[in-house]
Amino acid sequence: PNTSMDSVVAKAGGSKATLYTHFRSKEELLRAVLEMRGAEMRRKVFEHFEVPEGFVPSLRNFGILYLDAIMNTDLIEIYRIAMAEAKTLRSGGASYAMAFSDNWKLVADFLARNVSSESFLAGGAWTAAMQLRGLLEGDLVVRKLSVLFERVGLKEIEDAVDAALY
Secondary structure: OOOOHHHHHHHHOOOHHHHHHHOOOHHHHHHHHHHHHHHHHHHHHHOOOOOOOOHHHHHHHHHHHHHHHHOOHHHHHHHHHHHHOOOOOHHHHHHHHHHHHHHHHHHHHHHHHHOOHHHOOOOHHHHHHHHHHHHHHHHHHHHHHOOOOOOOOHHHHHHHHHHHHO
16 A cells, blocks of 8 residues: 555654655655665664674674664564655665665675675676575565564574575
8 A cells, every 4th residue: 555644744753744844745755764774774773783792792793783773663564664665755765775785785795795706696696695585584574564463573583594594
């Protein structure tokens, strides 16, 4: 279903006039939310996952930080809206893609620094980062998006990360 400014006001509170004072359109609002969340994810997850214990512990730490962040109900709702509105909100989708690409480039760079280039399949470090993402998210994200469960606990996150890495 499409998201309207009325539904945003109903969920967030306030008035539509106040909302339009800050954002000229639904597209502009979505772009601002995506940029804010992308920056927040970068600070909390993508910039600080390396640990002194080495490569695999750093990947495990990243996996836990990443899944804990994306399992947040608000972030799942934003993801649903971004996907539902992708056709009509082209620049919002571009903002999502930009935040996504910039953040995952940090992971690709980490992999490139720590894994010999001969170890990568075709596509190099970026493809390896995307494969890591797929392994980490697995069915945990699908179940959350499908609303099969409300809360994901740390144990489920750690189990998903361990299944992806080991």
